[in-house]
Amino acid sequence: MRLVIRNARRLDVDKMAFVEDGPLVAEAGKVVAIGEDATGEVEIDAKGGFMLPGFIDAHVHFRLATLDFAKLQRWSEVEFGIVMARLATETLQRGFTTVRDLGGDVEGLIRAIKAGIAEGPRIFRAGRMLTQTGGHGDAESGPRPVPACACEMRHTAFGIVADGPDAVRKAARHNLRDGSDFLKIHVSGGVASPADPLESVQYTPAEIAAACEEARHRQTYVAAHAYSAESIKMAVENGVHTIEHGNMIDSDSANAVARHGAIMVPTLSTYEAMDLLGRKMGFPAANLAKNSKVLEAGLRSLEIARDAGVTLGWGTDLIGESQARQRREFAIRSEAETPAEILRSMYVVNPKLCGMEGKIGTLAPGAAADIILTRINPLENIAALGDEDAIERVFQAGRPVA
Template sequence: MRLVIRNARRLDVGKMAIIEDGPLVAEAGKIVSIGEDASADVEIDAKGSFMLPGFIDAHVHFRLATLDFAKLQRWSEVEFGIVMAQLAKETLRRGFTTVRDLGGDVEGLMRAIKAGAAEGPRIIRAGRMLTQTGGHGDAESGPRPVPTCACEMRHTAFGIVADGPDAVRKAARHNLRDGSDFLKIHVSGGVASPADPLESIQYTAAEIAAACEEARHRQTYVAAHAYSAESIIMAVENGVHTIEHGNMIDAGAAACMARCGAVMVPTLSTYEAMDLLGRKMGFPEANLVKNSKVLEAGLRSLEIARDAGVTLGWGTDLIGESQARQRREFAIRAEVETPEEILRSMYEVNPKLCGLSGEIGTLTPGAVADIVLTKVNPLEDIAALGGDDAIERVIQAGRPID
């Protein structure tokens, strides 16, 4: 199928400028030309709208399909599948044509999307998260028997509990064998988990190094959930490539990240969403207190990282019902960043994290024809991309989404 889009104002990501350079032609899912007319099987008159590359969210969780964590403990795979498919469909229709899933079993969802049984974005996945006993990714509730040996491992659809370098290595190899594009570990406490203080340090240098070595052997990398400065430093000094969240970073940790060439993926919209929805969804008071702390620190963490020269990606980490607020991240970051900085995070940094540089995040010949049409000029008012009516059309791999 040949798609032709006429009368659009294209965002040139390389120049970070709006260009009016004639029709865009896509065939077999890829952009084949810009500025050269052609006959069309499907033609779209953009009528002066702005044409952007498809949005890329570098931190999602389709397996965390609801903010009601009690449901997550008792849902069947059928229930998970139904809700995850709906979340994926809504994500695509918000303009996100590629996402990086940071933990949980999404194999079935990916297969359904590939087979055409479900609509959804292109998914780059970490697979099951790796965590220590009592860590942020230890999702089982209720009493559990004492392990019979130090290397004993437990797992759910969300993560693998692995203690010690050998167990972490085994868990990493398992995920990579099962198709994980990269690995995800936890090195600090979290907001949603009940058993670990926010400031707690999780995993040791040796455990982190084991995961990073296995990733490196497969030509990929490790992402680490981390809030505190100490956990960030320990992670990047032992090989972690991306720090997810990073809200409690300080100048020393930021300098360490910059020196090591690590990337930070802020996820500020999720803390705002949990502040607004958490009590309604039954979040315990202790979790709400933790959320308030990282919410307050969020914008300052961006400034600290940016001033130190840390490369920033673009993510949201929204859970279940709150995923509808996905484009809100544009407005939050616009409080301290320029539109150009935000767009480069999404369109230049995120493709590298997905291993798809040159294929996504750009409207140039040879790239995948992932396109968003909007009345919003992102270089003038990027916050407006969060509006309910901001997106006019979404095209995924040359196919208009109805």
């Protein structure tokens, strides 16, 4: 299908400015020309509106399909599949044409999208999260027998419990064999897990290094869930490439992130969403208390990271029902960053995390024809992108989806 969009102000990501340089022409899923007059099967008159590349969310969890964690323990694969497919469709309709999934088995969802059985964004995934016993990703509930040996590993659809460098190495190789684009480990406590303190340090330098070595051998990287300053510094000093969240970062750990050329992906909208929806969804008091702590630290973490020269990506980490608040991240980040900084995180940094520089996050010949049309100028009012009616049209690979 040949798509032609006329009379649009196109975001030039390199200049971070809007330009009026003629029609955009897309064919076979890619932008083929800018400024050439042409005809197509689908022709759109943007009437002076703004044309952006498709949004990219670098931290989603389709497998975490509901905030009701008791349901996550009970659902069948059929129930998961139905809800995950709906979440993927809604994500695409909000303008997110590419996402990076940070943990959980989404192989079936990816296959369904590629086969045309379901609508959804392009997904780059970590596969099952790697965690220590009692770590943030140890999701099994109820009493468990004492392991028969130190090498024993357990798994769910969400993660693999692996203790010790050898077990971590085995789990990493398993994920990479199964098609993970990168690896995800947990090196600190988390909000959604009631048993581990937020400030707890998880995994050891040797365990982290084992995962990072396996990722490096496959020409990819390790992402680490990390809140505390100690865990952030330990992670990057042992080879981790991306710090997910980072709310409790301090200047020392931020300098370590910058020194090692690592990237931090803040996810601030999820804490606001959990604060608003958590009580309604039956969140335990311990979870709500931890959420309050990271919510309060969120904007300050951006300032600390930016002052140290840390490169920031753009993510949300929203779970299940709260994913509807995905574009709210723009407004929250605008309290501490300029629109250009926020858009650069999404359109310049995020494509690198997906290994797709020049292919997504830009509207230039050869790039995917992932396109958003809006009446909002995000360089003047980026928070307004979160409004319900902010997006007029969405195209993925040149095909209209909303």
